[in-house]
Amino acid sequence: MFLPHELIIQILLRLPVKSLIRFKSVCKLWFSLISRDPNFAKSHFQLTASKPNRRILYIPDSSHESRSIDIEASLDNVNASVSLNLDCIFPESFTDNFEVKGSCRGFIFLCDYLNMYVWNPSTGVHKQIPPSPFGSNVDADYYFYGFGYDDSTEDYLVVSMSHHDYDDPPLHLEYFSLKSNTWKEVEGPHFPYTFDDEPKGGSLYKGAIHWLAYRNDLLCHVIVAFDLKERKLSYMHLPRGFDGNRVHCGGLWVYEEFLSVYTKDNSNDTVEIWVMKEYKVNSSWIMTLVLPVDLVVCPNEDFFPLCCTKSGDIIGTDEDDGLVKYDRNGNFLEQHSYYNYNLRCGVTMYIESLLSLPGDCDKEQA
16 A cells, blocks of 8 residues: 555654654654654644653763653553663763753753753754853852743753852853854843852743742842843742742742742641742732642652643652652652662653754764
8 A cells, every 4th residue: 555755744743752763763764754854853843742742851860871751650650661871972071960950842951060961862862062151150159050942043042040159149141052052141230149059950931941049139039030032031029928948948840831839838848839820920829739748658758849740640759769749639649769779860851852953963862
């Protein structure tokens, strides 16, 4: 039976990434289409945008052996977890202290102090980000990164913010364009923000990257947002009544379709989840859920929300080496450890895609 080439393309566009990766070996035409045709990859991404295959990337601190875990499956389902070897990406100079700083459109952003990489776990496509010529983070005491996509220019940006002293910044802001392969400083008035001493990756939402920070002139914690299109900073207030201690224990994430902040209440061992129902409207903050951190069924007292399943279950990390799941009513469901040693790891949620990066990529995994 003969099928027109156009019909074959339409069939392939509706298959999951995992299947397409296997089908690259069918023939040279399919290999070229799936691996090297940017229009095919872009069309596939757009068709699957409404129901993407979402996974968790889980990397321990002292190993280049990572795992990719299906969000919709049970945490104990070994068939839903596949091993990924990062040794083919990182040179020997890349240390074991790298951290996952974010994900966007199927790409993961990783860095260790000065070395930075953008990597697509589904295809193996990756790129090393050159060091900034400004040297802003070489001697920085505090530095935060973010990674996102500007759809107006079809460009991926790595954003870096750093300062040298908590009490007396100034904050230095710059970004790297993967399309132009250049770093650029963001000039402007004094940025009155300082960050905690633990570098974190920003949360990508509504075309901006968000971090928790302290605004020095207002003497309060706020959400700082870097608009990827406008290339400028703005800020939003946190829910009324938040104090510094609670913010320090929390973080930002995207809960269902809303920008969300979570915080640990040490007085009663619970995690509170707040959502901003209307973006950039401070009065729209609502406390949506309180998760009891039950030390009987969940022996680790720290829980950090990460993502949600289609049914609304919440998956997060514990303080050691595992993942924990709660249902949408706050009831504990399951916990699973993927490694046998107590080390914090790099973890993020990503979607499978065939997309490539603008410009030349260093390597495509066979």
